Amino acid sequence: MRLSLRTLLLTGAIGAACVLAPGVVIARQPATKTIYVTVLDNKGAPITDLGPAELEAKAGGKAMEIVRMQPGQMPFRIAVIVSDAGTGGFQQGLANFMQKLLGQAEFSLISVIGQPEVVSDYSSEGAVLKEAVRRVGPRGRARGVGAQLMEAIQEATRSVADDGRRPVILVLRAGGEAATTLEADQVRDDLRKSGAVLYVVSTVGAQRPPPSSARTGISSEQAQMQDADNANNALNIAQVLGDGSKESGGRHDQVISTTLVPALERVADELLSQYSVTCVLPAGVKANDKLSISTKRKGARIQAPARLSTR
Numbered sequence: 001m002r003l004s005l006r007t008l009l010l011t012g013a014i015g016a017a018c019v020l021a022p023g024v025v026i027a028r029q030p031a032t033k034t035i036y037v038t039v040l041d042n043k044g045a046p047i048t049d050l051g052p053a054e055l056e057a058k059a060g061g062k063a064m065e066i067v068r069m070q071p072g073q074m075p076f077r078i079a080v081i082v083s084d085a086g087t088g089g090f091q092q093g094l095a096n097f098m099q100k101l102l103g104q105a106e107f108s109l110i111s112v113i114g115q116p117e118v119v120s121d122y123s124s125e126g127a128v129l130k131e132a133v134r135r136v137g138p139r140g141r142a143r144g145v146g147a148q149l150m151e152a153i154q155e156a157t158r159s160v161a162d163d164g165r166r167p168v169i170l171v172l173r174a175g176g177e178a179a180t181t182l183e184a185d186q187v188r189d190d191l192r193k194s195g196a197v198l199y200v201v202s203t204v205g206a207q208r209p210p211p212s213s214a215r216t217g218i219s220s221e222q223a224q225m226q227d228a229d230n231a232n233n234a235l236n237i238a239q240v241l242g243d244g245s246k247e248s249g250g251r252h253d254q255v256i257s258t259t260l261v262p263a264l265e266r267v268a269d270e271l272l273s274q275y276s277v278t279c280v281l282p283a284g285v286k287a288n289d290k291l292s293i294s295t296k297r298k299g300a301r302i303q304a305p306a307r308l309s310t311r
Contacts, residue, residue, distance in 0.1 A: 030280045030281070031280070031281045032067065032278050032279060032280055032281060033059075033064075033278070033279055033281050033308065034276055034277065034278045034279075035057070035276075035277045035278075035279065035291070035293065035304060035305065036072055036166060036197070036249065036274045036275070036276060036277070036304075037249065037274065037275050037277055037293050037302055037303065037304040038249065038270045038271075038273060038274050038275075038302070038303040038304070039273075039275065039295060039297075039300055039301070039302055039303075040270070040300065040301050040303065041299055041300060042299040042300075042301075044266070046269055046270055046272075046273030047273075047297070047300055048071070048273055050069075050275065050295065050297065050300070051069070052066045052068075052069040052277075054295050054296050054297050055069065055277065055293065055294070055295055055296075056292075056293070056294045056295070056296070057277065057279050057291075057292070057293050057294075058290075058291070058292040059279070059281060059282060059285045059289050059290070059291050059292075059308055060282065060284070060285045060286070060289035060290060061290070062282035062284075062285060063282070064279035064280055064281065064282060065279060065280040066277060066278070066279050067278050067279065067280060068276075068277075068278040069275055069276070069277045069278070070275070070276050071273075071274075071275060071276070072166065072274040072275060072276045073276065074164065074165060074166050074276070075104050075105060075106070075164075075165050075166070076101060076104060076105035076106070076165060076166045076167075076168055076271060077105070077106055077122060077160055077161075077162050077165035077166065077167050077168070078101070078105050078106070078107045078108070078160075078167075078168040078169075078170060079107075079108050079110065079156040079159060079160045079167075079168070079169045079170070079196075080094065080107055080108065080109050080110065080170045080172070081110045081112060081116075081149070081152045081153065081156060081169065081170070081171045081172065081173075082094070082109065082110065082111050082112065082119075082136045082172045083112040083113075083147045083149045083152070083171065083172065083173045083174065083177075084113075084136075084172060084173070084174045085113060085141055085147070085174050085175075085176055086113045086138070086139045086140045086141045087138060087141060087174065088136065088137035088138035088139065089174065089203070089257070089260070090136070090172040090201075090260065090264075091133060091136055091137045092260075092261055093172075093201075093260045093261040093263070093264040093265075094133055094136065094172065094264065095130075095133050096261055096264060096265055096268075097170070097264040097265065097267065097268050098129055098133065100265060100268035100269070100272070101268050101271065101272070102124070102126060102129075103124070104272070105124065105168075106122045106123055106124040106165070107120070107122065107123065107124070107129055107132075108120060108121055108122045108123075108156075108159065108160075109129075109132040109133070109135075109136060110152055110155075110156065111135070111136055111139075112147045112148060112149055112152045113139075113140075113145065113147060114145040114146070114147065114148065114178070115148050115151075116148055116151060116152035116155060119132050119135050119136060120132035120135075122159075145178070146176060146177055146178025146179065147176055147177050147178060148177075148178050148180065149171070149173065149177045149178075149237065150177070150180045150182045150187055150236065150237060150240060151180065151182065153169065153171065153187055153191070153198075153240060154182060154186075154187050154190055156169045156196075157169070157187075157190040157191050157193070157194040157196060158190070158194070160194055160196050161194045161195060161196065161311060166197075166271075166274070167194055167195055167196035167197070168196055168197050168198075168199070168250075168271065169191075169196045169197070169198045169199070170198075170199050170200075170201070170267065171198070171199070171200040171201070171241065172201050172264075173200060173201070173202045173203070173206050173241070174202070174203050174206050175202070175203070175205065175206030176206075177233070177237055179233045180233060180236065180237075182236070183236060184235070184236040184237075184239035184240050184243075184244070185239075187240045187244065188239070188240060188243065188244045188247065191240075191244050191247075191248055192247065192248070192288065192305075192307050192309055193309060193310055193311075194309070194311070195305075195309040195310075195311035196248060197248045197249045197250040197271075197305075198241075198244055198245040198248040198250045199245060199250040199251065199252075199253075199267050200241045200242075200245050200250070200251070200252040200253070201252075201253050201255055201260070201263055201264060201267070202241070202252065202253070202254050202255070203254070203255060203256070203257075203260070204254050204255065204256050206254070246306070247305065247306040247307065248305055248306075249303050249304045249305045249306075250303065251303065253267075270303070277293070285308070286308070287308050287309065287310045288307050288308060289307065289308050290306065290307060291304065291305055291306060291307055291308050
């Protein structure tokens with residue numbers, strides 16, 4: 001059936017009126033943000049039956065509506081930094097950690113004895129990861145060489161972010177870090193921008209400052225300056241590993257040899273038990289505004305980012 005020119009013109013006019021009619025407002029969908037949180041009981045075990053009514057969320061001091069809460073489904077992208085002075089002491093714990101997350105994560109492995117060295121780029125293939133773990137076994141202790149751990153963490157923040165994956169940085173540390181020109185605030189800001197959660201597992205004693213170098217032939221003023229530099233360096237590292245991990249939604253654990261393997265398995269269990277919480281962002285809230293996630297459940301505690309990230 002042929003339509004007359006008049007009919008076609010009228011139809012077009014009506015369509016144009018529907019699109020262009022003054023006063024017609026197309027409603028915008030509210031901006032939302034998905035936040036990954038971990039909920040633990042008073043024994044440190046993940047709580048997996050929490051409901052959205054038991055959570056409260058704020059950004060920039062303003063309450064956020066929780067529109068969806070469910071177990072996290074997005075796969076992980078995990079940068080593992082092994083700073084062990086070449087002892088290989090984290091090898092078995094790392095193998096167990098990867099095994100628990102295999103099939104749900106891709107991993108990169110960075111060895112830090114002196115300068116950071118990429119042992120394996122991001123991969124989810126079992127054979128590749130097995131070889132990478134083998135290569136961070138005993139490989140010769142460092143002598144008089146400090147580990148560039150801050151530089152390794154900063155570099156990991158640049159590679160770990162990837163659309164469609166949850167970014168995680170895991171630091172396995174035995175201490176003995178080198179002096180660095182990086183400031184803690186700079187590295188913490190890079191961490192926040194990446195959206196990565198930072199977990200740190202340090203052996204007991206890693207917090208001790210490295211032995212002072214020989215001071216033969218230097219003045220007392222030079223020795224004092226050296227001590228001040230060492231103290232500032234230790235403070236920078238402590239702020240990144242302690243405050244930085246907490247702000248990201250992770251934490252810093254100190255372990256002995258007998259608790260290392262279970263500590264890493266616990267980190268894997270926490271990641272696998274994360275909740276994906278989608279909230280409506282209040283008007284005027286910006287990236288880096290303070291974020292607060294709390295729960296009404298007695299005896300439960302939340303691990304969540306302290307600031308809104310740009311991702």
